[in-house]
Amino acid sequence: MKRIYAIEAWCLGCKRCEIACKTQHSATRDTVKALTQEQPSPTSRVQVEGDRFLSLAVNCRHCAQPKCVKGCISGAMQKDPASGLVTSDPAKCVGCRTCVSMCPFGCVQVVSVEGRDIALKCDLCTEDGCIPGEPACVAACPNGALVYWESEE
Amino acid sequence: MLDYLIPRYKVLRDADLCTRCGVCERTCSNDVHRVDEQAGRVTADHMKCVNCQRCVTMCPTHALAIGKWPQVGNGSSNWTLECLQDIAKQAQTGGVLLASMGNPQPHPIYWDHLLLNASQVTNPSIDPLREPMETRVFLGARPEALKVNERDHTVMTKLPPQIKLDVPVMFSAMSFGSISLNAQTALAMAAQELGTFFNTGEGGFHHSLKPYADNAIVQVASGRFGVSPEYLNTAAAIEIKIGQGAKPGIGGHLPGEKIDAEVSRTRMIPQGTDAISPAPHHDIYSIEDLRQLIFSLKEATRYTKPVAVKIAAVHNVAAIASGSARAGADIIVVDGFRGGTGAAPKRIRDNVGIPIELALASVDERLREEGIRSTVSLVAAGSIRSSADIVRAIALGADAVYVASAALIALGCHQCQDCSSGKCNWGIATQRPELVKRLNPEVGAQRVVNLIRAWNHEIQEMMGGMGINAIESLRGNRLMLRGIGLTDRELTILGVKHAGE
Incomplete structure (x- = not known):
């Protein structure tokens, strides 16, 4: 990719x-x-x-084996098998910050959107x-x- | 003591567009901009602005423009505001006024008074997109006669060394020290890709440029910095610099603070010492002395490389060029007074020398009269601004041209004339690592290659229009030029007819 x-x-x-x-x-x-x-x-x-x-x-490095995806407890963080793109679905994200702590590059942020914490990252x-x-x-x-x-x- | 100087420029910030993102603050090495979060606005110290336009280009919302400081003069054409400011500066500092780039005075630019010809009906024009159009040029000495074995199709005369240019443009001498290594590398990369040459200037040959040695011309100037047998033998050609168009008659001075470890190693001088190039070569006081140096360099390179002599366009330039040709120069470079420099005393830059157009025409004419024009190549330098200037220069008698200012402008230079401060925001005329890295040589080389390729297309278009399919046929072809708005005397010197004749 x-x-x-x-x-x-x-x-x-x-x-x-x-x-x-x-x-x-x-x-x-x-x-x-x-x-x-x-x-x-x-x-x-x-x-x-x-x-x-x-x-x-x-x-975001859009890693081959992304730790953020591995750590995600809600299934919001996903790696698209076809494109290789790692994205977070704001509808599913619960703002637990596991991805933030797992990412070795510090490339995930959690911000408050409409009173709810969600993970934000590069979507290319x-x-x-x-x-x-x-x-x-x-x-x-x-x-x-x-x-x-x-x-x- | 109160400084009587006033700002030259005013930073104009459109409050509707400014987002206080701080790009301007981070990109200005002169500390002009400051994001004042408390006041909720960005302020400017106008006094420090040099109009390099880095912030104008970088601002994501185009909220910036640089204006003239609104202060008016007193209406006198004699005691202008600039004149008053120069005096104020010297009254404050007691120093020689320093300036950079070429002569900015409003003297006539003869290029703009020369019109090009085009074919109609007879001798039809040529479409360069459909037919071959030769822009290749060979520089170097030429034998007086060529003996050819017609049966074997071989040339029997031994040809002197020549260099081959795929485009009639080379990059003029700019030393590592006066410009950054990244700027020089960008020019070296561009020269290689274009099939032409860059010139190291009097600053030695940095070891990282070895891959580009076949496209390098090395310079031997009065300070002899960096000159060694390896230096001479590594390049494609050697240039002896006698003078520079921007500052004829004076030497150079690279201040000690610009002599860092790399510059010191390349120039072969101690770190932190001023690099002073004397005004004359102390071993050249006559044409015979020049001949000695030319042949010393030819000996040192076993007669395998052409030797160029670069002279500034001054009053008796034709005689000096003739003398240089007779002294054994293979290429003569004439540098006009609008040629750039990293630093020159302002009074020299603004008042010494003559325009390249007149110098070129008179040198070409003189060499022809003496029957030696065909034995040397002639290169014109000193503010070639466009492909049309190149066509005019070649029609006036040049084999090729040197460009430097235009190449630097392609790299980002905005001709702010503040090179000597060493704080070039574009990473060109600076040795500060945090500024040097602003010029990525790959990006720079691409821009320069684009520029010269575009020019070469335009040259082909213009030649095609004249019905000429090789640049050799354009050289000295002054019938392709007509003057407009020039006096008889000017037309005589330029050797062209007036439009309508």
Whole structure:
């Protein structure tokens, strides 16, 4: 499957990926509205760690044997056998945070949506409205620090 | 002491579009922007803005633009605001004014006064999409006559060393030190992919660029930094730099803070010391001395590589070019006064030298008059802005052109003229690791390759329109040019007729 890879050497810590992710996962898909007006304000599923000297955009690896799926007690976290995509179904999620504690990369967050805690993670922009073949964070990166490459398995 | 300087630019932020995301703050190495969470807005220190437009480009909502500082002058065309500010700066610091990039003065740009020809009815135009169109150029000395064995179809004359360019464009000398290694690597990668050459400048040849050695021209300048037998033999050609268009008559000065471990190793000088290139080569005080250096370099490389001599376009450029050709140069590079630089005294940059168009025309004319034009190659440099400029340069007599500013602009440079601060936000003219990494050489090389490929297509289109199918047939073909809005004297020097003639 195609995965997003973060190249630490080229990451500038500008966080344009985070903003693109927020816009992509907002109700309006309008950066200005998404960042200044929408409530709840959208959450970025990619997190830039580090400072302007050393940084990395940490993102879900869509693992071959995902621990988050293994640990999920409600069946919300699933790996699609055909595409390899790991997603969390908000309808099934009970917000137990097992996935958060199991993920070796720290790529699952639990946020409060309409008074209910649910797990949020990268979906490779597979919701409709995405740019086919290029997730929003990859498209927004100015320096090739996020790449979307075919990988083994 | 109160600083009388006022800001040059004003950061214009559209409050309706600003999301306070902080990209501008994180991307500005001059610390102009600051997200003030308490006040719920982003503030700007206008004084620090150099108009590099990094934030303008990076802002996810295009909320930013850089405007002129609204302060007006007093209406005098003599004591302009810029003039007052220069005096204020020197009254404050007591120093020489430093500037970067090429001459920005509003002198005539002759390229814009030269119109191109196209065929109609007779000698029909050629469609480059359907018919072959040759843009290959060979640079180097040429024998006076060519002996051919017609029965065997072989050339009997021993040909001097030449380099082959698939496109009539090379990347001019920019040293590692003046630009970042990533910028140089991007140009090296682009040169290899395009089948042309990049120039190391006077900064040595970094070991990581070995894979691109076949596409490298190494420079020998007055400071002789990084020069060794390996250095000379590793590249495809050697260039002796006598002068630079942006600052003719003066040397170079790379401040010690830019000489980090890598620059120090590549230049073969101690870390942290200023790298000072003297104004003249201290072993060249005559054409005969130049000849000695040319032949020393040829000896050192066993006559396998062409040697170029780069001179700045100055008043008697034609005589100097002629002397250089007679001294044994295989390629003569003429650099006009709009050519860029990482740092030059402002008064030199703005007042010394002449335009490349006039220099090129007079050099070509002089070499032809003396019957030696065909024995050397001529390269024009100093602000080639588009493919049309290349076509004009070749029609005026150049074999090929050097571009540097345009290549840097492809890499992100916005000509803010603040190279000498070492804080280039685009990762080009800086050695700070956190800024250097902003320029991913792979991304940069792709952009430069795209630019030159696009230009080459355009050159083919323009040549096709003229009914010319090889760039060799365009060289010195001044009938393909017509002047517009030029005086008789200018037309005479350029060797072109006026439009309508």
